[in-house]
Every structure is written in C-alpha cells, then in structure tokens.
Amino acid sequence: MATMSDNVLRAITDDGAFRVVTAQTTSTVGGAIRAQGAHGRVAGHFGDLLTGSILFRETMAPQLRVQGILKTPQGSLVADSHPSGDTRGLVQADPPADLDLRGASLRVMRSLPDGRLSQGVVGIPESGGISAALMAYMQTSEQVFSMLAMSTLVDIDHVVAAGGYMVQLLPEADHAPLAVMAKRLKAFEVIDEQLRRPGFSAAALLEELLDGMPFTRLEESEVGFGCWCSHVRVIAALATLSRRDIEDLVSDGEVLEISCDYCGAEYRVAPERLRGLLEES
Numbered sequence: 001m002a003t004m005s006d007n008v009l010r011a012i013t014d015d016g017a018f019r020v021v022t023a024q025t026t027s028t029v030g031g032a033i034r035a036q037g038a039h040g041r042v043a044g045h046f047g048d049l050l051t052g053s054i055l056f057r058e059t060m061a062p063q064l065r066v067q068g069i070l071k072t073p074q075g076s077l078v079a080d081s082h083p084s085g086d087t088r089g090l091v092q093a094d095p096p097a098d099l100d101l102r103g104a105s106l107r108v109m110r111s112l113p114d115g116r117l118s119q120g121v122v123g124i125p126e127s128g129g130i131s132a133a134l135m136a137y138m139q140t141s142e143q144v145f146s147m148l149a150m151s152t153l154v155d156i157d158h159v160v161a162a163g164g165y166m167v168q169l170l171p172e173a174d175h176a177p178l179a180v181m182a183k184r185l186k187a188f189e190v191i192d193e194q195l196r197r198p199g200f201s202a203a204a205l206l207e208e209l210l211d212g213m214p215f216t217r218l219e220e221s222e223v224g225f226g227c228w229c230s231h232v233r234v235i236a237a238l239a240t241l242s243r244r245d246i247e248d249l250v251s252d253g254e255v256l257e258i259s260c261d262y263c264g265a266e267y268r269v270a271p272e273r274l275r276g277l278l279e280e281s
C-alpha cells in the first residue's frame with residue numbers, strides 16, 4: 001500500500017456553476033518516476049499523465065479505475081489510478097529520456113463495475129502537450145466542458161513538484177459565468193509558476209484559482225504512489241496461460257521468478273504451484 005502523502009481537493013463555486021478539483025501529486029509522481037527510472041522529457045510527460053489520470057478519476061469516476069495511455073512513435077506511457085488512491089505507471093520508451101509528442105495519441109479508459117471498459121482516444125494537439133490533449137478529450141469524448149492543466153517540475157532525477165487542476169462547467173449551470181471563468185483561467189493555462197512557489201499544495205492552488213470567488217470546499221481524498229500487485233494476482237495471471245505454456249514452465253523444474261513491471265516487486269512461484277495450476281485446469 002502507498003503512503004498517501006498527496007491529496008486531491010474538491011470544491012464547488014457558490015453560484016453553482018463550476019466544480020473545481022485540485023491535486024498535489026509530487027510524491028506520487030516522484031515514486032512512479034523512480035520505479036520506472038524515467039528522466040528528462042519522458043519524466044515530465046509521465047508525471048503529467050499520472051496527474052491527469054488522477055484528476056480524471058476524481059472528477060468523472062472516483063469509484064472506478066482509470067488508465068491514461070500515451071502512445072507515441074517512440075514508445076508509450078501508462079498511468080493507472082486506482083479508486084483506493086494508489087497510482088502507478090509504466091514507461092516503455094526508446095530512447096528512454098526522450099519522447100516526441102508529434103504524432104502521439106492519448107487514450108483514457110475506465111473500468112466499469114461489470115468489468116467492461118469505457119474508453120476514448122484523442123490526438124495530442126500541436127501545442128499544450130498532455131494538458132491540452134486531456135482538455136480536448138473531456139470535450140469530445142465526455143462532452144463536459146472543462147479547463148485544466150497539469151505540470152511536473154523535474155530537477156535532474158528529482159521531482160520538485162507535481163500537480164494540476166480541473167474546472168468543469170456543471171451540466172445544469174447557466175453558461176453566463178463561463179466567459180468570466182475562462183478569462184480568469186487564462187493565467188492558469190501553464191501552472192509551472194504556481195508549482196514552483198514554496199508551500200505549493202492542492203489547497204494553495206484552489207485558493208489561487210478561485211481568488212475572490214465564493215466557493216465551498218467539499219471532500220478531500222488522498223493519493224500516493226502504490227501498486228496493487230500480489231502473489232495471488234501473479235498466480236491468476238499465470239492461470240490464463242495455455243496448458244502447453246504452463247507445462248513448459250513446469251518442465252524447467254525451476255522456481256519461476258517474476259517481477260512486477262509497475263513497482264519492481266519480485267515474486268517466486270515454485271514448480272509445485274505451477275503443477276497445481278495444471279491439475280486445476
């Protein structure tokens with residue numbers, strides 16, 4: 001389980017027009033970047049994707065697992081945000097430090113309670129990176145007018161700060177306040193400066209976004225870097241292999257060593273356990 005040291009705040013403006021969610025994800029992003037050995041531009045994109053997936057889950061589907069997948073010609077990044085707050089990710093890029101967003105796409109998936117997936121995909125716009133892509137996704141795939149930004153400040157291999165926000169026009173709201181809010185958020189299209197301030201937090205970002213605008217704070221949730229892999233899940237995954245593949249593994253007679261791609265945890269599966277799978281099938 002993750003140590004949850006980051007948080008997500010929700011608020012609603014008192015005119016009933018907007019839902020606002022802000023997140024501080026510094027240690028979540030830092031943990032995932034370390035686990036994947038990401039650096040350079042890849043680390044920045046990966047951080048934004050992780051924060052974006054958290055913001056999407058918190059606003060659209062708090063009880064569902066949300067995955068954001070960035071596909072580029074050089075590789076892919078995956079962010080995986082669990083309803084418990086645990087968040088993990090995968091970096092598959094070659095070369096590992098650089099990832100060009102030209103020709104890239106963003107896929108967002110949520111797992112529905114019956115196991116089905118709801119998903120959509122958008123291209124990455126020419127400017128604005130993953131934040132602009134997620135904004136376009138909200139509009140086209142979810143039909144929810146949203147303004148948002150994520151940022152990841154990386155100093156060599158160390159994440160200085162990461163976070164973001166999403167402001168959504170509520171469906172029953174009058175459209176009149178929209179122009180005012182859009183004008184206000186012009187100053188928040190890029191939030192590097194806000195993240196660089198000492199004492200950056202989800203609360204500070206919320207106060208700044210809604211400065212002088214009456215709002216009510218709603219619930220708060222915690223997030224952190226964490227993986228939900230387990231020995232049981234490893235066995236369950238092995239059980240989906242064909243009988244022939246399992247027989248091959250058993251015939252080696254050796255303990256099978258499997259490590260989790262997300263967090264690096266090592267699992268050892270004894271040949272007897274594999275033989276057990278053959279008997280169960």
Ligand SMILES: [Zn+2]
Binds near residue numbers: 229265
């Ligand atoms: Zn794991």
